[in-house]
Amino acid sequence: MPSFPKEERLCGKLATDRLLKGGKWGSCGHLKYCVLVRDAQSVPACSRLMVSVPKKLFRRAVKRNLLKRRLREAYRLQKAVLEGREEFFDILLAYNSAEVAASDILHDEVGQILSRL
16 A cells, blocks of 8 residues: 655745746646656655645635545555656645535546646
8 A cells, every 4th residue: 555655745945936936737627736847866756745725715724634635645546657757746736626525536636637747
């Protein structure tokens, strides 16, 4: 069963700024995403993910945290699609709908995004 270790989490101002300035944006269902391709020699040697659920859409932290957990889990279960490639990706998944989507719907949408890469 794949895990989601610390080195696969995209964090830090420098990495975030690089992603937002140089990444390609797209949308899929309830999600907006930004992807930046990194070469195989980059450190760390894995694809990294950042998840965002805006406070403007969900004032209660409980719902924001629920959606972030669902998005991370959907990515974790499908990240094998990205393995074995010559490049790595920095990915931002931003939730962009005022309704709470079910886990299976988010799983399908994250799968569509990963297959586009």
